[in-house]
Amino acid sequence: MCLAVPVIITKVEGKEGEVEIGGVSRRISLWLTPEAKVGDYVLLHTGYAISVLDQEEAEETLKLFQEIAKSAK
Amino acid sequence: MKYITEFRNSELAQGLITDIRQKSKRNVRFMEFCGGHTVSIFKYGIRQALPPTIEMVSGPGCPVCVTATSDIDKAVALAGIPGVIITSFGDMLRVPGSRSSLQKARAEGADVRIVYSTMDALKIAQENPDKTIAFIGVGFETTAPTIAVSVLQAQQQGIKNYCVLSLHKLCPPVIKTILDAGEVKLDGLVCPGHVSAVTGSNAWQFVARDYGIPCVVAGFEPTDILQCVDMLVTQVENNQAKVEIAYKRGVTPEGNLEAQKVMRQVFEPCPAKWRGMGVVPGSGLKLRHEFACYDAEVAFEIKTEPAIEPKGCLCGEILRGAKTPADCRLFRKTCTPENPVGPCMVSSEGSCSAYYLYGDISGR
Numbered sequence A: 001m002c003l004a005v006p007v008i009i010t011k012v013e014g015k016e017g018e019v020e021i022g023g024v025s026r027r028i029s030l031w032l033t034p035e036a037k038v039g040d041y042v043l044l045h046t047g048y049a050i051s052v053l054d055q056e057e058a059e060e061t062l063k064l065f066q067e068i069a070k071s072a073k
Numbered sequence B: 001m002k003y004i005t006e007f008r009n010s011e012l013a014q015g016l017i018t019d020i021r022q023k024s025k026r027n028v029r030f031m032e033f034c035g036g037h038t039v040s041i042f043k044y045g046i047r048q049a050l051p052p053t054i055e056m057v058s059g060p061g062c063p064v065c066v067t068a069t070s071d072i073d074k075a076v077a078l079a080g081i082p083g084v085i086i087t088s089f090g091d092m093l094r095v096p097g098s099r100s101s102l103q104k105a106r107a108e109g110a111d112v113r114i115v116y117s118t119m120d121a122l123k124i125a126q127e128n129p130d131k132t133i134a135f136i137g138v139g140f141e142t143t144a145p146t147i148a149v150s151v152l153q154a155q156q157q158g159i160k161n162y163c164v165l166s167l168h169k170l171c172p173p174v175i176k177t178i179l180d181a182g183e184v185k186l187d188g189l190v191c192p193g194h195v196s197a198v199t200g201s202n203a204w205q206f207v208a209r210d211y212g213i214p215c216v217v218a219g220f221e222p223t224d225i226l227q228c229v230d231m232l233v234t235q236v237e238n239n240q241a242k243v244e245i246a247y248k249r250g251v252t253p254e255g256n257l258e259a260q261k262v263m264r265q266v267f268e269p270c271p272a273k274w275r276g277m278g279v280v281p282g283s284g285l286k287l288r289h290e291f292a293c294y295d296a297e298v299a300f301e302i303k304t305e306p307a308i309e310p311k312g313c314l315c316g317e318i319l320r321g322a323k324t325p326a327d328c329r330l331f332r333k334t335c336t337p338e339n340p341v342g343p344c345m346v347s348s349e350g351s352c353s354a355y356y357l358y359g360d361i362s363g364r
């Protein structure tokens, strides 16, 4: 039930925004993530963005995985 | 970066598995608190990929499953009050109460509607000014802020025919209850990813500090879970117990402060009854006095008979991590997803449903 999926914000209008899910655009609430801007990925849970995803951290994590994969061979 | 496929990369997953296998020496038992993690672990075959030193047990992290029978009865009774439209997330409808379920109530004429979001419930309220729309508020810290926003929105927009039956639950207090009971010995906790997105990983500090149990917050993709297990194993092998995050793209130590603020503004902690765990102090949320007009329990006198628990169902023990679905004599026989006896078989994130759909025939 705590399922949340990453979606990209395509429009911001006050406390609401538009996102694209599988090519279809949907209105979501940005009430809980006032810092979210167009182009950000957010975690979407029951129509609400609950967290803005951090691209740098995501890249760092993937880099770490690559290093682990290399040294684990 | 799409934040999905990158974290399902099988080469990276294999690297993490090899790393875990090389590091893991001691026999350990890790609990994945969250039902979403249980599903991912089964779906991606992670149990089989882990070395035999690591045992994974499922915890109570399914809000539908932990809802007490008496609270389901309350929701059903509310559905029977004339002029009430029930709005609910879909998973709740089939959960059996003592004598009925929301689904049965609907078949018998009650107006029960599945919504994807509280925003839909507010819309139904605006479209039906002569009815009262009651939202069945089930969920953990991930969901509670979204319900809190709906109450604030109702207030701002002058919507008076909307109320919430608040059955929300908070995760840290129930972990404390499980650890204090000492029924299952744990060597590490896979902390819930989206609960922690709201609470922050700091919510788990007490587990590491007071119980000496390593804690790592995990995401839901296969490499997320493997990274979490890798970090837990590293802590165990180095005799450490600290709180770490294996989901740094979505979770910070402090969490979502705005969501925390909204949740505190609308709700206050209260004792709550959990299936299998009884009443846990400070583990529920009720609407604050200022928002009493949006509280279904204030708006209506909801009368229920004493609850009857489903006979033979081990959901309680399973939610505490003390038993597995394979221990239940009804599993796969009388209890199936089509004909669920208990909530752990109804909810898509319930342990029994995950074992049924993805486990081998013995249910392991």
Ligand code: SF4
Residues within 6 Å of the ligand: B312, B313, B314, B315, B318, B325, B328, B329, B330, B331, B332, B335, B336, B340, B341, B342, B343, B344, B345, B346, B352
């Ligand atoms: S298999 Fe069915 S009856 Fe047994 S514990 Fe699970 S939900 Fe309850």
